[in-house]
Amino acid sequence: xxxxxxxxxxxxxxxxxxxxxxxxxxxxxxxxxxxxxxxxxxxxxxxxxxxxxxxxxxxxxxxxxxxxxxxxxxxxxxxxxxxxxxxxxxxxxxxxxxxxxxxxxxxxxxxx
Amino acid sequence: xxxxxxxxxxxxxxxxxxxxxxxxxxxxxxxxxxxxxxxxxxxxxxxxxxxxxxxxxxxxxxxxxxxxxxxxxxxxxxxxxxxxxxxxxxxxxxxxxxxxxxxxxxxxxxxx
Numbered sequence: 001x002x003x004x005x006x007x008x009x010x011x012x013x014x015x016x017x018x019x020x021x022x023x024x025x026x027x028x029x030x031x032x033x034x035x036x037x038x039x040x041x042x043x044x045x046x047x048x049x050x051x052x053x054x055x056x057x058x059x060x061x062x063x064x065x066x067x068x069x070x071x072x073x074x075x076x077x078x079x080x081x082x083x084x085x086x087x088x089x090x091x092x093x094x095x096x097x098x099x100x101x102x103x104x105x106x107x108x109x110x111x112x
Numbered sequence: 113x114x115x116x117x118x119x120x121x122x123x124x125x126x127x128x129x130x131x132x133x134x135x136x137x138x139x140x141x142x143x144x145x146x147x148x149x150x151x152x153x154x155x156x157x158x159x160x161x162x163x164x165x166x167x168x169x170x171x172x173x174x175x176x177x178x179x180x181x182x183x184x185x186x187x188x189x190x191x192x193x194x195x196x197x198x199x200x201x202x203x204x205x206x207x208x209x210x211x212x213x214x215x216x217x218x219x220x221x222x223x224x
Contacts, residue, residue, distance in 0.1 A: 041218070102155040102156075
């Protein structure tokens with residue numbers, strides 16, 4: 001079983017829709033949770049991170065972590081065509097020298 | 113501009129011909145890491161380095177070598193490439209105590 005599971009999609013939505021991207025993880029030691037965005041032919045870039053459970057909001061983006069159910073979510077409000085990318089969730093715990101464990105990524109297309 | 117630079121961006125080679133993919137960062141980051149990205153498998157860590165002369169294996173180190181003689185450089189060496197090493201490779205770096213990696217733009221390697 002992979003430590004971080006993510007539905008690969010692809011996911012296609014109309015412009016303006018609310019997008020929900022989700023991951024589950026199995027390692028209870030994970031403390032830090034991140035979302036990376038990867039445009040085609042580019043490297044991933046850090047979008048948001050959260051520590052432990054709770055919500056974090058940044059503009060149109062909200063990251064949510066539920067440690068009791070080991071569930072990670074990213075919500076995108078008022079989605080735009082420029083949000084079309086692959087979104088990767090990632091987790092790690094303090095003291096983990098091997099650093100991040102990534103999900104396989106969800107490909108999102110926002111149609112104008 | 114703060115960045116991670118990988119070269120080459122694209123490489124086609126033949127089985128068994130040694131090659132090196134270079135990675136350089138200008139941010140004085142201690143941590144550096146190599147990942148490979150394959151469809152359905154996401155990003156998997158090959159090797160990482162916590163500082164100069166300190167390297168360790170990630171999840172998929174077989175067939176790869178690395179060295180960290182200088183803080184800014186972290187080359188990936190394939191001594192005898194095989195077709196199953198055909199993949200998209202990313203180098204990444206981060207500061208101690210920070211959460212997010214900065215990724216390079218990737219190297220698409222094809223081994224025939």
